[in-house]
Amino acid sequence: MLLTAIVLQASTAGFAPPLDAPIRVVTERREDARIYRMERDVRFTREGMGYRAEVVLRAGTGETADSTGAAYEAGFGALAGSTLVFHLDPRGAIVAIDDMPALWDRFCRRVAEAAAARRTLAPAEREKLAARIAAPLRALPIERQRAMLASLVVALIADEAMTPGSTPVRLPGQSAYGGTIPLEGQRTVAALPGGLFRSTVRADAPDVTLERVTDMDPRTGLITRNRKTLRIRAGGLEKVSVTLLTVDPASE
Numbered sequence: 001m002l003l004t005a006i007v008l009q010a011s012t013a014g015f016a017p018p019l020d021a022p023i024r025v026v027t028e029r030r031e032d033a034r035i036y037r038m039e040r041d042v043r044f045t046r047e048g049m050g051y052r053a054e055v056v057l058r059a060g061t062g063e064t065a066d067s068t069g070a071a072y073e074a075g076f077g078a079l080a081g082s083t084l085v086f087h088l089d090p091r092g093a094i095v096a097i098d099d100m101p102a103l104w105d106r107f108c109r110r111v112a113e114a115a116a117a118r119r120t121l122a123p124a125e126r127e128k129l130a131a132r133i134a135a136p137l138r139a140l141p142i143e144r145q146r147a148m149l150a151s152l153v154v155a156l157i158a159d160e161a162m163t164p165g166s167t168p169v170r171l172p173g174q175s176a177y178g179g180t181i182p183l184e185g186q187r188t189v190a191a192l193p194g195g196l197f198r199s200t201v202r203a204d205a206p207d208v209t210l211e212r213v214t215d216m217d218p219r220t221g222l223i224t225r226n227r228k229t230l231r232i233r234a235g236g237l238e239k240v241s242v243t244l245l246t247v248d249p250a251s252e
Contacts, residue, residue, distance in 0.1 A: 016220055016221055017044040017220050017222060018044065021044075021249065022041050022043050022250035023041065023042045025039070025040050025042055027039075027244070030241070032240070036060060037061050041250050049090050054086075055153060056084075057152065060076065086153050094153060100149065108138050112131070112133040115129070115133050116130040158214070158217075158223050163189060169183075171185075171210065175205070175208065183203035186202055186203075195218065196215050201214075210228070210229070210230055212226070212229075213225075225246050227242070227244050228244075
């Protein structure tokens with residue numbers, strides 16, 4: 001899902017994004033032969049001691065096999081074409097989002113509609129199902145709502161230490177049979193040519209394997225490329241999901 005790693009607000013000591021320069025952010029998620037692609041343009045400007053980020057989301061293309069993920073991707077699609085305004089503190093943490101109640105309402109309605117449309121139901125029943133799905137989303141605590149929308153910006157802010165070396169990691173994961181399961185492994189950071197750093201995380205559990213490779217720029221505090229591969233095994237079968245995020249200067 002595109003919702004991976006949005007629970008935490010990113011915070012980087014060296015956060016210094018390029019100002020008044022558009023950044024093109026592309027997220028692709030592949031599951032087997034299916035693909036979902038989402039593009040957005042992000043522009044940072046100074047705002048007091050912190051920053052303002054304007055995000056223009058382009059309509060997503062493609063479809064993924066995971067109905068829950070596809071529904072949430074549709075929710076972000078409801079915001080396509082609008083300029084979303086985020087306010088950040090000096091470290092890069094989101095502190096406010098303009099017009100958030102209206103944005104969240106649009107997100108919830110589209111998620112509910114997308115989920116209901118996948119059911120073989122009469123139109124009237126689909127409307128009832130959509131309402132039932134939207135209700136718990138609208139009831140989420142404000143912090144959860146903000147974190148989900150903030151992922152459009154937080155996803156490109158590095159929140160890992162850029163110190164070469166290896167450390168053990170323990171990450172939350174989800175078992176193929178339901179429920180949560182810890183993933184244990186190693187995180188290694190190495191310097192790359194051009195002044196970048198690469199963080200490589202490999203962690204697993206009996207039926208789950210995660211590999212995440214993140215390239216980070218210490219001069220801006222931004223991620224330049226992130227690739228996450230998740231393998232889930234059950235009943236002799238393996239499901240592979242690959243999510244790739246790239247961050248590049250956008251042409252005006």
